[in-house]
Amino acid sequence: MSIWLQENSWEDLDELRKTGKNVIIIPVGSTEQHGYHLPLGTDTMVAMTLAEDAAQQTKTVVAPPLWFGWSPHHMALPGTITFRPEVLIEVLYDIIDSLQVHGFQKFVIINGHRIVNIAWMQVAAEKAQRQLGVKVVLFDPAFMSKDIMDDLQFESVGHSDEIETSHMLYRHPDLVDMSKAVDNPVLKNSLYSCDPSFTGDTLCYVPSTVKDMKNSIDAAGGTTGKPSKASAEKGEKYHKHLVNHLIQVIIQLQQN
Amino acid sequence: MSIWLQENSWEDLDELRKTGKNVIIIPVGSTEQHGYHLPLGTDTMVAMTLAEDAAQQTKTVVAPPLWFGWSPHHMALPGTITFRPEVLIEVLYDIIDSLQVHGFQKFVIINGHRIVNIAWMQVAAEKAQRQLGVKVVLFDPAFMSKDIMDDLQFESVGHSDEIETSHMLYRHPDLVDMSKAVDNPVLKNSLYSCDPSFTGDTLCYVPSTVKDMKNSIDAAGGTTGKPSKASAEKGEKYHKHLVNHLIQVIIQLQQN
Amino acid sequence: MSIWLQENSWEDLDELRKTGKNVIIIPVGSTEQHGYHLPLGTDTMVAMTLAEDAAQQTKTVVAPPLWFGWSPHHMALPGTITFRPEVLIEVLYDIIDSLQVHGFQKFVIINGHRIVNIAWMQVAAEKAQRQLGVKVVLFDPAFMSKDIMDDLQFESVGHSDEIETSHMLYRHPDLVDMSKAVDNPVLKNSLYSCDPSFTGDTLCYVPSTVKDMKNSIDAAGGTTGKPSKASAEKGEKYHKHLVNHLIQVIIQLQQN
Amino acid sequence: MSIWLQENSWEDLDELRKTGKNVIIIPVGSTEQHGYHLPLGTDTMVAMTLAEDAAQQTKTVVAPPLWFGWSPHHMALPGTITFRPEVLIEVLYDIIDSLQVHGFQKFVIINGHRIVNIAWMQVAAEKAQRQLGVKVVLFDPAFMSKDIMDDLQFESVGHSDEIETSHMLYRHPDLVDMSKAVDNPVLKNSLYSCDPSFTGDTLCYVPSTVKDMKNSIDAAGGTTGKPSKASAEKGEKYHKHLVNHLIQVIIQLQQN
C-alpha cells in the first residue's frame, strides 16, 4: 500500500485515513528557477521527499503534490511558474475542504518553497480552521532547521544555496549538476534579513521585484548563497533532522 | 535531458522551449474515486503518460502536472478532491500566463478527467487567448477516441470503465486490482448522454449531484461501465491512437 | 393568461407555477453579429420562440429572456455584446436562486446561442444543483437536432448558416433579408470541429480570437455555412422537432 | 429599420449608430411583484416604452432590455427575481464595454425600477466613465417627474402606486387589472422618506428587509400608494413629460 493518496483506491485510502488517525500531509512547493545547477522543481521535490519519509514511519497519507507556489520574483528567469496569492489561498482551501468531507481533520502543510509561501498559507490555514473546524499546521524547513544551522555550518538562508543543494545531493543527486554551481554570497542589509534564523532587528520579508532580481541573477544565474559548500552528508543530516521533527509534529496531532 | 520542465534547470528548459518551437503540454487530471479497482489518481496519470510519450517523440516540454480537477459529483466517495471551477480557471490561467512570459506561445492542455474538466478549460483557454495573445488547444481522450470506439468494442463512456481500465492495465498495471473490478452497465436515458461518441439527440452534460451519485455507487463502488472487459492490449491500441493524434496536434502547432 | 412570467401578476404567476409542476423555462441567447442577412438578436429570438411554443403546450412558465451571452469572438463586428463567463455564471445563478425561493424546483435552460454558451451554463447549473438542491437541464438546439441533420440535408453547424436562417425564415421572416445572404462554406480542419453532430476525433471547442474571426468575416460578413440553402419549410421541421423534444424534456421533469 | 439594436443586422446597426451620433439608450428594469393589479415586468416595460418613444424621435439605437434589477425586498412575494448588486454592476459594465468597442460613446441608462437601481448604476457608471473614457447618464422617472407631481396630483412615490398604474394604463392597458387594485397609503416616517420629491430632512434610502416587507404586503398585496386614483390620462401626461426630458438629454449628449 502506497502512502500517496493518488495511488490508492478509495477503499484503501479510507483505511489509511483511519490508520493515520485523520492526519494528512499536503506537500506544496514551487516551480521556479534554482540557478544553473538545480532543477526548477526543487522546492516541490523537497516537500515530497520530506512527506514521504515521515508518512512511511507514521503510516500517514500524503495528498498529491501541488507543484505551484508564489514566485513573482523568480519570474526573472525562464521556467518559473507563479500563482497569484489569492489563487493559492483558494487552491489550498479547496484541498482541505474536500479532504475534511472524507474525515480528515488534521492537516500538515509542508512548504518546500521556504519562507515565501508562508504568507498565503497562513491566510488559507486560518480560513480553513475557522470555517471548517479543522486543525492546520505549517511546516517550513527554514523555520525547522534553525537548531542545526550552526552545527552544519550553514550560512544564512539564500536561494539554491548550500542547504537546498545538500538536500538535493542526498535525495536527487541525478538532478544536480555541481559543475555548474556558482557561489554568490548573501549580502547583509542593514535592518533587513529574510532568514528566520537571523536573530537581530529586521524589517519583514517582501518578495523582490523582477527588476531587482535581474541584478542578482546577472551575477550568478539565480543563486544566492554558496552551493559549492554543499554535500550529500550535510543533506542527509538536514533531511533527517526535518523528518524527525515532522514525525514529532504528526504524532502530537495524532494524540490530541 | 528530461521532457518534464521541473526536472530541468532554467537554462536547459530554455533550450527545450526552442527545440519544441514554443509549444508546451500541460497535463491536467483529477484526484477522484475510480471504483474498487483503480487508483484515485487515474485521470492525472492518464494525462501524464500521454504527455510523456508525445513529448518524447516531438521533443516538446511538459509542465508539472495539475493533480486536481472539477469533481463535485465524486465527492460521494472518500479521497476525491474537487476544486471550484472559478479556482481552476485562474489556476490554468496563471500557469499559461507565467509560461508565456518565458516565450511559450502554444499550449496543449491534456484533460485526463474526460469530459468534466472541459467546461472550465474552455473559459480559461478563451481568456488566455484573448488577454495573452497565445494559442490554446484542449485535448480530451473521450473526444479523440471516437474513431476507435467500435474497433475496440468499447461501449459508451462511463467511469472506471473498460476504457480507463484498459489504459491503466497497459501503463500502470501495478496500480490496478482486476479482482475488485465490478461491472455496472451504463444506463440509457431518453434524450441524455454524456458520451461524446453518442450520435443522437441529447441534453448537455451537467455533473450529477452527490445524492444522485450515491445511488449508483451503492450498486458498484463508483464504477459505471464494464471494466471486466478491459485488457492491456486494448489499452495499448487506445494509448497509441491518442499519442499519435497528440503528436499530430503538436506538429500542426509547431508548423503554424 | 400569458406564459411569460413578466406579463403576470404575482398571484397569477403562483398559479402558473403550480400548473406547471414547479418547472420553469429560462430562454438565454446572445446579441451578436449574424451576417448581413440576420438580426443581431437571432439567438435570443430562437430561445424565446422555442420556449413559447413548448410552454403553451405544457402550461409551463417562461422567465424573462436573457439577451446576453458569451460572444468574445463576434466582437469582431458591430453590435455584438459579450459578457465575461464569470458574470454569466452569476447571472444565471441569481435567476435560479430567486425563482427557487418561490417554489420552482426544475429549470430548463434553453441556449439559443448554440454550443458557445454551454461552458458557463454547465458551471452555473452544477453550482445551482449543489447549493440550492434544484434540478437544472441544458437544452441546446445543436445537440437536440443531430437526429434530423441528414433528413433536412443540413450541413455542419456554422454561424448564420442554413439552420439558423431557416429557423428565422419560419418564425421571424420580417427580420431576414435573404437578398443579403452570402455563403461561406464551413472549412474542415484536421482534428477539429465545433459541430456536436461531427462523429470523428476532434479537439474540444474554444472560441476563436477576434483576430482569427476578422479573417472569415472579410470573406462573408460574418456568416459561416450556406444560408442560401435555407427555407421556411426546413425551419418549420427543425422548429417542430426541437419543440417536441423540449416538451418531452419538460414532461419528464414534471413526472419526477 | 427598427430602433432596437437586436432587430438590426450589424451593418444596419452601424448606420444607426452614426445617425444617432454614438448615443445609445439602455433600458433596465426589474422583474418583481407589483401588487394584485400590475404585471411582474412593469419596471422593465416602463423603461422600454420610454426608450422606444425617445429613440424614434431622435433616431437613436436602443440596446436589448435588461429584465433584472436589484429587488431584495420584493422577494417577499412570488415571481420576483433579484440580482446581487455586484453582479448588476458587472452586467452593466460589460454591456457598455462591448458597445464602446463598436463606437458608442454616450450611454443613457433608463432605470424603470425607480430609485432602487440607482445605487449600483452609479458604481457601474463611474467605473465605465473612468476605465473606458465614455459618458454615462442615469435617467430615473422618479427624479425626472418632480416638476409635475403637484400638477398631476400624484402623492408621494410608493410601489404599484397611482404613478406606475397610470403609466401602465396608458401604455399596456391589457396588462392592468384595475378590479384588483388595492390602496395602501404611504405612511410618513419621521426623518425618513424614499421619495426624491420629498423636500424635508431625511435619512438615505436602504431597501427594506423581506421581513419588514411582509408586513406591508399583508395589508395590500404588495402595493404602497393609491392605484385607485390612476388614469390613462395622467399616465399619458407623465409619459410625455418623461419622453420630452429624455429627448432633451439625448440631444444635449449628441451636441457635446
Add this chain to the structure above:
Amino acid sequence: MSIWLQENSWEDLDELRKTGKNVIIIPVGSTEQHGYHLPLGTDTMVAMTLAEDAAQQTKTVVAPPLWFGWSPHHMALPGTITFRPEVLIEVLYDIIDSLQVHGFQKFVIINGHRIVNIAWMQVAAEKAQRQLGVKVVLFDPAFMSKDIMDDLQFESVGHSDEIETSHMLYRHPDLVDMSKAVDNPVLKNSLYSCDPSFTGDTLCYVPSTVKDMKNSIDAAGGTTGKPSKASAEKGEKYHKHLVNHLIQVIIQLQQN
C-alpha cells in the same frame, strides 16, 4: 469613560453597549482635496464631530473612524485617497459583521463625505440587514439639512463650500485658512443637479471624471461654492441641527 470604542477596554465597551441599547455609530468620511483653505480630512472630521456630540448626549458608542471613502473624481489633486466601491462595501460589511457578533444590533452610519459615499453604503447596508439580521441607517448631512438651507442662506451644495467651511470654522478653526478661500459658484446645468435639496427634475448623480474635475480645479483650486460666505455662527447652527437630528434617529432606534 470615552464614547470612542477604541479608548475603552473590552469590559467597559460591553457596558457601554448595554447603556446605548445596542446602538453604535460608525463615522465614515474621506481623505480628499478640499480646496486651498480646508484640510484633506475634512469629511472624516465632520463625521467624527457629529458622532461625538450625539454619542455624548445619548450615551452611545462610536466605532473608530474610517478615514477613506469613494473619491475617484478628486484624484485630480494631491493627497486624495480613493477606495474602489467594492472594497468599501466589504469594509463596512466587515465592521458591522464583527460588531454584531458582540451584540450590537442597530448601526448609524454617518457619511461625512456628502452624497458620494451613499451609493456603496446602500449596497453594504442592505447586505448587512439581509445577511446579519441587523438594522442599518444612513445619516448624510446634505440630506439632513435641507430644512435649514434657506434659513442659513446656504446656496446649493458644492465642495469645500460655505456649508463645509462654516462647519469647520465652528469645530476645527485651526485647520481652516480663510485667507486662501476662493469662491467658485456652482454652475446650473439643465436637468442635472447633485444637490439633494434641489426640487426640480434631474438626472441622477454620477461622480465626474478626473478630466472634467481638472477644468473646475483650474478655476478655484478644487472649491465649488462660496466659502467666503462662511462663518462659525452658521457652522454652529448647522452642526446643532444635525446633532439634534442624529440624536432623534438614535433615540428612535433605541426605542424599537
Add this chain to the structure above:
Amino acid sequence: MSIWLQENSWEDLDELRKTGKNVIIIPVGSTEQHGYHLPLGTDTMVAMTLAEDAAQQTKTVVAPPLWFGWSPHHMALPGTITFRPEVLIEVLYDIIDSLQVHGFQKFVIINGHRIVNIAWMQVAAEKAQRQLGVKVVLFDPAFMSKDIMDDLQFESVGHSDEIETSHMLYRHPDLVDMSKAVDNPVLKNSLYSCDPSFTGDTLCYVPSTVKDMKNSIDAAGGTTGKPSKASAEKGEKYHKHLVNHLIQVIIQLQQN
C-alpha cells in the same frame, strides 16, 4: 504644519511630499481586545505614535491611520473588529495606489498589530511593488525589538503583555488601568512559537481559533504575558529604540 496628511490642505501636502522625498508612512493597527487593562485601540495607537515621532524628525508625511486589522482569534471578546485578509489586501493596495498617483514612491507600513497583520501585508506589498512600481517596506515592532528583548528583560511576545503595557504607559498612561492588569504567562509549546525573537525550531504562526482563544481568556481576560512587570521607563526605551530604527529606515529610503 502637521505631519498628518489629513490635517493639511492639498497644496501643503504636496510641499510635504517633496520635503520628505516621496516617502510616506502608513500606520496600521487593529481594534481588538487587550485584556482588562488596555484599550481596544492599543495596536493602532502604537502604530500612530511611532509614525508621529519618526515623521517629526524626518519631515515625512503620515497617512490617516487604518484602525482595522486581521483579528479573527480576538473575536472571542467584545469590541474586536476583524477584516477578512482579502479585504485588507485591497484596502492597503488602494491607499498605496492613490498615493502613488500623487507622486509618493516609497511606503513604510507600520504594523502596530504585531506579527498577525504581516501575512496580508506581504501580499499587498508585493502586489503594489509589482503593479505600481513603488517600494514598500513593512515595519513591525516585534521584529524590530529583538535586539533589546534581553536588555529590557522582556519575556517572549504575548498579548497585552509587558511590552505593549510598557509602551502604553509611556505614551497613553491615561488609557491604561494597571489595577486591572492580570498576568498569564506565555506557555511553551514543543516546536511552536509565535515570537520572532524565538531562536529554536518552530512551526509557522497561524491565528488561533475563537474556541482555543476562549480557553486562555477564561484564565486572564485576554492577556498573555506579564503586564505587571511593565513600566513607563521600559516603554520609553522600547519606543525610542523603535523610533530610531524607523528613522533609519526612512533615511535609507530617502537616499535611494
